[in-house]
Amino acid sequence: MVEIKTPEQIAKMREAGLVVARVHEACRAAAVPGATTKDLDDVARKVLAEHGARSNFLGYGGFPATICTSVNDVVVHGIPDAVTVLKDGDIISVDAGAIIDGWHGDAAVTLFVGEGHAPELHELSRVTEESMWAGIAAVRQGNRLVDISKAIEGYIRRQPRPATGKYGIIEDYGGHGIGSQMHMDPHLLNYVDRRRGRGPKLVPGFCIAIEPMVSLGTAKTHVLPDDWTVKTDDGTWSSHWEHSVALTAEGPLVLTAVDGGRAKLAQYGVTTAPDPLAGA
Template identity: 70%
Template structure:
C-alpha cells in the first residue's frame, strides 16, 4: 500500500526536509582535502540535533546497524558508505546522503560534491546525475504514472553527451522509494524503464517519493563490501548520487528537501512548484 499524506502531514515532512537541507549544506561547505568522512558525519549530527530532529540513518535497519547520520560514499562507492576515518583527497568525488525525522515524519536527500579540483568528466557525471533527478521530479504530476518518473530520469541521461572517459551506467538494483511515516516505503522508484512491468500506479496528491538516480562512469553493476553496507561499482569506475524527497500536492510538486521547495529547478522544466506550507 502507498501511504497518502494529508496537507498537515506534508507540512511536517517539509520541516524534516529543511533539516536535511541544512545538514547537507553544512557538509557541502565543509568538504575539502584533509577533511574526514567522520568529520562530515559530526557536522551533520550537530545540525540535526540543533534543529531538535533525530537521525533516521543512525539506526537498526532490518537487523543491520548503520553507525552514521550520513552515508559518505567516495569515488567508486555508489551508496551507503560508512563515515569514519577516511580522509578526503584533492580530486575525490563524495556523495553525501542524509535523513532526519521531525514529529515522526521523515526527510531524505543526497548530494555529490567535488573535493577541490576534480577531473572535468567527474563534474559532468555529477551534473548529469543531478539533472536526471530534476527531470524525474518534473514528472511528479497528477495522473502521471510512476514509470513516467523513471522515464524522465533515464531519458535525460541518455540524451547527454558521453564523457571523454567512460560512459554512463545507470546503477541497477537501487532506486528511489516512498517516504513518510517511515524512510523507506512503497513504491520502489526505478531510475530506468523496466520493460514488462507496466506503467505503475497513478500519481495522486498526498504521495511522497524520494527520487534518487545513481550513475557511474562505467558499469551499472555493483557489489556490497564486507562491511555489509558500502555499495561499489564492479569495475571500479566512479559514481554520483543525487536525491530529493518530493510531495505531490493539489497545487503540484513540492520538493521537501530543497530550500526553495524546488521552485527554481522545476521552472527550468516548465513546472510550477507548489506553495511552501511553512513559508
C-alpha cells in the same frame, strides 16, 4: 500499499526536509582536503541536534552512523569513519535524512573536494543531478510511477557519452516512497523495466524520494564485507543525487530543497506548490 499524506503531514515532512538541506549545507563547507568522513558525520549530528531532529539513518538496519559518505567509486551507503581522509580531487556523495515528529526527509548531494577535477566528473555530477530534476518534473497528477523512471533514463541517454564510453545507470538501487518511514512503497527504478508495468498513479498526497545513481562505466555493483558499502564492479566513479518530493493538489513541492524546487522546476515549465511553512 502507497501511503497518501494529508497537507498537515506534508508540512511536517517539509520541516524534516529543510533540516536535511541544512545538513547538506554544513557538510558542503566541511568537505575539504584533510577532513575525514567521520568529521562530516559529526557535523551532520550537530545540525540535527540543533534543530530538534533525529537521524533516520543511525541504527537503520544496524547502520552505525548519522549519514552515508560515499567516496569516488562508492555508489551509496558508505560508512563514515576516522580513517577515510578526503583528498584534493575526490568526489563524495553525502546522503542524509531527518525525522521530525515521526515524519521523514531524505536527500543526497555529490560534493567536490578541493579543486582540479576532470571535466568528465563535473559532467557526471551534472548529468545525474539534472536527471533527478527531469524525474521531479514528471511528478504531476495523471502520471504514473514509470513516467518518473522514463524521464530520468531519457535525460541520461540523451547526453553525449563520456570519455569512458557510457554512463551506467545503477540497477540494484533506486528511489522509494517516504513519509512515516524512510523507505516505503513504491520502489522507483531509474530506468524503465517494462516487466514491472506502469506502477501506481500519481495523486495528491503521493510522496517519493527520487535518487538517480550514475557511474562512468558499469551499471553493476557489489557490497563490501561490511554489508553496507556499495561499489561499482569496474571501479569507475559515480554520482548520487536525491530529493524528497510531495505531490499536492497545487503541484509538486520538493521537500528537501530550500526553495521547494521553484527555480529548477521553472526551467521545465512546472509551478511548485506553495510552501506550507512560508511565513512560519
